[in-house]
Amino acid sequence: MTIYAQPRFLPGGDRYMLIEFGNEMNLELNFMAQGLAGAIRENKVGGVIETAPCFASMLVHYEPDDISFADLQTEMQRLIGSLGPSDDIELPSRLFYFPTVYCDPWTKAAIDDYTAKINPEKEYDPDFVARLNGLSGAEQLVRVHSGTEYWVASLGFWPGLPFMMALDPRCVITAPKYNPPRTWTPQGTVGMGGASTAIYPVATPGGYQIFARIPVPIWDPKQRFDVFADSICLFRPGDRVKFVPVSVAEFEEIERQVADGSYTYNVVEYQKFSVAQYKHWVSRLDRTKRF
Amino acid sequence: MIEVIKPGLETSVQDWPGRIGFWNQGFPPSGPMDSWSFRLANVLVGNAPGAAGLECQYLGPTLRFDADAVIAVTGADMAPKLDGVAVPLWESVAVRAGQTLALGPAKLGTRAYIAFSGGIASEPWLGSRSTFHQAGVGGIGGSALKAGHQIPLGAGTGVAGRRVKPEARPPIHGDKRWDVEVCAGPNDDWIDAAGQERFLSADWKLSGKSNRTGFRLEGPEWTFAEKAYNKGPEHGSLPSNIIDHGYPLGAINLAGQTPIILVSDGPSMGGFINPYTVPQAAFWKLGQSRPGDIYHFRLVSVERAQAMAREMKALCTEASII
Numbered sequence: 228m229t230i231y232a233q234p235r236f237l238p239g240g241d242r243y244m245l246i247e248f249g250n251e252m253n254l255e256l257n258f259m260a261q262g263l264a265g266a267i268r269e270n271k272v273g274g275v276i277e278t279a280p281c282f283a284s285m286l287v288h289y290e291p292d293d294i295s296f297a298d299l300q301t302e303m304q305r306l307i308g309s310l311g312p313s314d315d316i317e318l319p320s321r322l323f324y325f326p327t328v329y330c331d332p333w334t335k336a337a338i339d340d341y342t343a344k345i346n347p348e349k350e351y352d353p354d355f356v357a358r359l360n361g362l363s364g365a366e367q368l369v370r371v372h373s374g375t376e377y378w379v380a381s382l383g384f385w386p387g388l389p390f391m392m393a394l395d396p397r398c399v400i401t402a403p404k405y406n407p408p409r410t411w412t413p414q415g416t417v418g419m420g421g422a423s424t425a426i427y428p429v430a431t432p433g434g435y436q437i438f439a440r441i442p443v444p445i446w447d448p449k450q451r452f453d454v455f456a457d458s459i460c461l462f463r464p465g466d467r468v469k470f471v472p473v474s475v476a477e478f479e480e481i482e483r484q485v486a487d488g489s490y491t492y493n494v495v496e497y498q499k500f501s502v503a504q505y506k507h508w509v510s511r512l513d514r515t516k517r518f
Numbered sequence: 519m520i521e522v523i524k525p526g527l528e529t530s531v532q533d534w535p536g537r538i539g540f541w542n543q544g545f546p547p548s549g550p551m552d553s554w555s556f557r558l559a560n561v562l563v564g565n566a567p568g569a570a571g572l573e574c575q576y577l578g579p580t581l582r583f584d585a586d587a588v589i590a591v592t593g594a595d596m597a598p599k600l601d602g603v604a605v606p607l608w609e610s611v612a613v614r615a616g617q618t619l620a621l622g623p624a625k626l627g628t629r630a631y632i633a634f635s636g637g638i639a640s641e642p643w644l645g646s647r648s649t650f651h652q653a654g655v656g657g658i659g660g661s662a663l664k665a666g667h668q669i670p671l672g673a674g675t676g677v678a679g680r681r682v683k684p685e686a687r688p689p690i691h692g693d694k695r696w697d698v699e700v701c702a703g704p705n706d707d708w709i710d711a712a713g714q715e716r717f718l719s720a721d722w723k724l725s726g727k728s729n730r731t732g733f734r735l736e737g738p739e740w741t742f743a744e745k746a747y748n749k750g751p752e753h754g755s756l757p758s759n760i761i762d763h764g765y766p767l768g769a770i771n772l773a774g775q776t777p778i779i780l781v782s783d784g785p786s787m788g789g790f791i792n793p794y795t796v797p798q799a800a801f802w803k804l805g806q807s808r809p810g811d812i813y814h815f816r817l818v819s820v821e822r823a824q825a826m827a828r829e830m831k832a833l834c835t836e837a838s839i840i
Binding site for chain 2: 238239241276280284285288291383402403405407408421423
């Protein structure tokens with residue numbers, strides 16, 4: 228596993244370039260992808276229509292009538308070379324607290340449906356993920372998964388869906404993805420694939436292992452709540468998320484508040500995320516310990 | 519204004535190139551599956567090639583006009599009739615107030631396009647009128663057309679009796695086999711040599727579990743290169759799993775062993791490899807095929823795929839009209 232000395236520039240048909248910075252998941256690579264996306268915006272690179280940074284890579288959508296693949300590669304190399312060290316990065320970072328039911332009845336129903344119709348061998352997701360990560364069971368999975376803040380590295384797959392990474396290395400767990408994918412997943416489901424945690428904004432197909440659900444919308448085309456004033460998607464890259472375990476009864480109470488518009492989003496907005504301080508904190512942790 | 523009498527099977531408002539610039543929030547561009555036919559329909563009625571029109575899938579709608587209009591129907595042959603009289607395809611046609619346009623099931627091809635002089639003037643959403651009905655946004659009320667919907671039209675300058683030269687039309691055919699161009703990458707190096715050879719030589723059947731999000735294919739098993747097995751756990755455990763990354767539109771996305779071509783309403787990111795990508799200029803073939811049809815993929819260079827898009831763009835102009 229490496230961070231590549233030179234990024235890889237891969238073609239995707241006639242109008243996309245995928246830039247891979249490495250083949251592991253760490254924040255450093257995501258900072259690089261976010262940094263390059265910012266540099267492209269600031270430099271207004273001709274022929275670039277849009278970018279989509281992700282964990283360790285960035286997709287560039289370009290207009291070949293305005294810039295060739297080769298010239299785009301040269302320009303991207305130049306911009307990557309001009310990026311400063313990530314330690315200098317300090318950015319405003321909102322923290323969202325979400326009431327969360329772990330091992331909830333709704334994701335269980337989706338798993339049961341998948342087991343009945345598609346793959347009878349499928350082990351119940353929380354047990355499966357706990358076993359693969361050497362945890363004692365679903366109870367410890369809840370403790371570990373809810374024991375860290377998550378970093379919103381990217382949005383995609385579905386409008387507003389956050390791809391997130393655990394910030395505390397003691398809480399990093401990994402999980403394989405479904406094969407074949409599920410045909411449906413309840414809205415608000417929390418799941419994992421690889422080392423990524425995601426929240427499903429609406430009911431969609433999906434490939435992540437699923438084991439929790441939140442009652443709070445993370446996208447809202449009607450913009451009913453003021454947190455959606457700027458965008459119908461709740462998150463921006465660089466936000467953080469904390470899952471707070473609650474009971475089914477509490478979930479249903481919050482669901483009622485969301486329905487009648489009285490729910491208040493629990494957001495902390497006074498903090499900045501310092502990459503240097505984060506790295507300093509991580510360097511002193513005993514990574515072999517779990518919660 | 520046009521009133522929807524019968525909606526047909528998933529008829530939707532689309533424009534081209536659609537909702538561009540929101541891929542990094544997960545919004546697909548949407549837009550017509552066969553933009554060749556779509557653009558020519560607009561050119562026929564005097565619109566910009568990308569103006570909003572209707573995409574009709576498998577079974578077309580029945581529409582009543584409350585004002586005079588000039589329209590054109592292109593793409594699949596759904597035997598359009600105006601007050602019961604057959605309307606020619608690939609030709610601009612005058613419609614009088616009170617007349618009813620009815621399209622039936624597709625006899626040849628799969629998706630028909632109706633352009634209206636002046637274009638559909640529904641409310642744009644994120645800079646586009648294209649419908650992304652799975653998320654309930656764009657188009658008319660965020661959905662495919664429903665009976666009773668009113669479709670507002672802009673003011674147009676179209677004239678009747680203009681036709682598209684036969685050689686400028688997409689060669690839609692009924693032999694159920696399609697040669698579809700693909701470019702290698704971005705993740706072709708995850709497939710072993712035998713797997714790459716097999717992909718390009720095999721027959722791939724379009725599955726019934728396909729829609730404007732993705733076209734699922736049925737065919738032989740995939741085999742993988744060493745790097746698909748020898749990788750960190752954060753990629754996921756399947757050979758086709760990769761650290762979540764951005765998906766090109768048109769990517770042939772390998773979900774386990776199931777290849778899915780990501781089309782107009784497709785996902786922007788995910789954790790599966792994309793060994794090949796269908797370029798923009800070959801999308802019309804996807805749009806005009808139907809479940810059960812066979813695809814055979816033909817490798818072209820990125821430069822060739824770009825040239826094909828330019829050639830198609832040149833065809834979707836006034837130069838193709840007689």
